[in-house]
Amino acid sequence: MIEPRIALVGAGWVVRNVWAPLLVQHNAHIVSVIDPQTDASTAFPAMSPGPRWHRCMSDQALHNCNLALICSPNVHHVQQALRAMGQGLHVILEKPACLSSADAEQLIRCSRETGAELLVSAAAAHRxxxxxxxxxxxxxxxxxxxxxxxxxxxxxxxxxxxxxxxxxxxxxxxxxxxxxxxxxxxxxxxxxxxxxxxxxxxxxxxxxxxxxxxxxxxxxxxxxxxxxxxxxxxxxxxxxxxxxxxxxxxxxxxxxxxxxxxxxxxxxxxxxxxxxxxxxxxxxxxxxxxxxxxxxxxxxxxEDNLAPYRDFLGSRIASLGTCAQTREHEYRKLRSLASAMSALYPHLTPSCTARPGH
The missing domain is CATH 3.30.360.10 (Dihydrodipicolinate Reductase; domain 2)
Incomplete structure (x- = not known):
């Protein structure tokens, strides 16, 4: 089991009230918060030592991290996940992970090539x-x-x-x-x-x-x-x-x-x-x-409302980077969900969804 050192990409409501507290419960160290909003710099006052704050994703923002939790605006998901995996970080992508099958294949290919784990947040299945x-x-x-x-x-x-x-x-x-x-x-x-x-x-x-x-x-x-x-x-x-x-x-x-x-x-x-x-x-x-x-x-x-998220993290963090079967299952899930998004939103081409990260 790796010791999770987290880059939180996005510091919105779900990160502050759901993901961050649960990550701390799972003994993860939140190293970096990446969000352009100025209040993100003080979003986690109880943490000691406090995380670094960065306005955008960069080499410095990802330094000393091994897992990126991406909860940014949907338009940035693909490029931010690709960049994080390209620097060797495992990635958890908040929904919707991507909105086209072409983007899903790009994410899967990057995961295979870098060896980085690619997980799609899946709280509903853990209810x-x-x-x-x-x-x-x-x-x-x-x-x-x-x-x-x-x-x-x-x-x-x-x-x-x-x-x-x-x-x-x-x-x-x-x-x-x-x-x-x-x-x-x-x-x-x-x-x-x-x-x-x-x-x-x-x-x-x-x-x-x-x-x-x-x-x-x-x-x-x-x-x-x-x-x-x-x-x-x-x-x-x-x-x-x-x-x-x-x-x-x-x-x-x-x-x-x-x-x-x-x-x-x-x-x-x-x-x-x-x-x-x-x-x-x-x-x-x-x-x-x-x-x-x-x-x-x-x-x-x-169960309480946080239980599915707690169960998801508990089952996934412990096996990060160690289970090939889990990895292939995640690829299959991402392909299926992305094909549904492609069918629901055919006007959103990969060129629409794959924009530079922030």
Missing amino acids: SDVRAMAAARGALGTLHCIDVSWRRRRGVPRPGSWFTQASQALAGSGADLGWHLLEVALHALDYPLIDAALCNHVPATADEAQQQATWRGDQGPGGAIEVESQSFSCLQARGGTLVRMSTAWASHQEHDETRITLYGSAGELCLRTTFGFSQNRIQQPSLTLTVDGTQTSLAFAA
Whole structure:
């Protein structure tokens, strides 16, 4: 096991409140914080010694680090990951890792050539309810279709920030919330490639700029939303299975809800819960197996919102650079998810997504 010496690329809400505290719990040393925002220099006052602060990625910023956690605006993910791996650092890429199959192949090729590990953050697959669903997958027979949805009541991430700027985020709720949903759906199918998609990406209305995700503690009156706030799509996986997906940062429903339904030849499996950190949650999550008209409730362990991230780090950091099987699995997962993003956003060519890092 390596001793993790971390370069945090991006110092936004999820880094400060999720990744950094959990990395410290896993005895990682945060050496460097790379973020152009001036408040990033004082983002981690409790750490001693405090991390170095750098406005942009450079040789100096990555010096004495062996792992980069990349949580920057989406447009920079590919080039920053390539640069970090080129300097011998293992990389954990926050979602969406990339938005085209060509970029995925570039990342995989760099990982192979440098020997650096390339991990895609995968908290959804480490949830206790999702693991219980995966354990029951064998009762369904052949899967014909998977429905996945994550629809928030009021949950736009920082209107006017990079999350909602087309030049920085590249895509909206379909890539933000949808990446988590597809991570679960495509895992159930053993990560096939996606061959085609039919999509309706819905532009945000003017009033949605006021429907901020309050649990983030964002301040300000909001700003323009240039990417889609809702997305409806149907994706065809290689082999024929359909994945139907719906995402919304803001909607008319009462609670923020995530629903995943697997339709098989021998039964159906439905998970109703809430992913993420919203406090407007489904209060009684449920997992139900239906076979021949009979419904059976399946149990799963209760857990806090950080548990999936904690489990992901615990299972991945310990084996960094040591397990070839894990590496090939990550490549397969990245190819599958990137093919879905390519089908959902065909206008985002590699030349759009591969821009110089900051």
